[in-house]
Amino acid sequence: MVFIGFHASHEQIAPSALLDAVAAAEGAGFDGAMCSDHLAPWSPRQGESGFALSWIGAALARTRFSIGMVNAPGQRYHPVMIAQAFATLEEMFPGRFWAAMGSGEAVNEHVTGDGWPPKPERNARLRESVDVIRRLMDGDEVTRDGLVRVHRARVWSRPAQPPPLFATAVSAETAAWAAGWADGLATVAQEPAALRRVVAAYRTAGGGGPCILQVHISWARTDAAAFSIARDQWRNGLLTPPVTWDLEQPEDFDDAVAGLDDHGLRKAVLIDHDPVSLASRIAELADIGFDRVYLHHVGRDQSAFLDMAASDLIPSLKEQL
Structure with missing residues (x-):
């Protein structure tokens, strides 16, 4: 069903x-x-x-x-704040929260005044952000100096199990890339042939x-x-x-x-x-x-x-x- x-x-x-x-x-x-x-x-x-x-x-x-919810960490949202927010939601409502992580859109992100990176850089920033979020929800202290910068961050209130972090993708290429790190895939309706390519790319690349x-x-x-x-x-x-x-x-x-x-x-x-x-x-x-x-x-x-x-x-x- x-x-x-x-x-x-x-x-x-x-x-x-x-x-x-x-x-x-x-x-x-x-x-x-x-x-x-x-x-x-x-x-x-x-x-x-x-x-x-x-x-x-x-x-x-x-x-x-x-x-x-859909979420785009890395520019408007610092991943440490997202990790704290997600951990709090999951601790209060165990097993009921999930997030689909994307690389963002300028309509929401331009307000920081930072430049809007090209898509490959946004994808790399998303991957770094997801890694930070997962480590923080696992209880690690995190320091990072990359596309996202983090200094000795730690999330203290954490759920028994972290919520699943899915990936958003509208193309087969992004879906295949996301298969290496995502807990699931979220996409939006388009022509059936294109949707078949997206699902096949994710599953063929080992996406679970x-x-x-x-x-x-x-x-x-x-x-x-x-x-x-x-x-x-x-x-x-x-x-x-x-x-x-x-x-x-x-x-x-x-x-x-x-x-x-x-x-x-x-x-x-x-x-x-x-x-x-x-x-x-x-x-x-x-x-x-x-x-x-x-x-x-x-x-x-x-x-x-x-x-x-x-x-x-x-x-x-x-x-x-």
């Missing part, structure tokens, strides 16, 4: 409302949740960006299922743990309404890496999508008004080789989607997966 999760989008929903939504998602029958970790939204229309590390503690306290898929969806009672939601809230889905890695401001994303074909959104977002059809489309992606699927309804109002998920979408998915 594939795990069906709920994605909580900090870019779109105020933290208090998102807390209500994740509690409602548990009540609707989702198996767990995950959240984004942004300093800025993708677009001014999204208009939010709560602090994920504060929010996730409240969300874990209010629910009983597992909740994970779960393969996790985040799927952007837009549901409404009519196709036109569902498309309108996607166009208003997730036009950034028309953009792909490396463009999305390097833009600095939400307004830059709006400028970059100006003039692009809106109908390309149907490749980035599963737009549907029929829950059974939507479930079939999600199941086809999950069958590629994913152990967990997290659903992100791109609308800012989650209540109608969660009602539909409880009554139709989740039961249909559980029949098909």
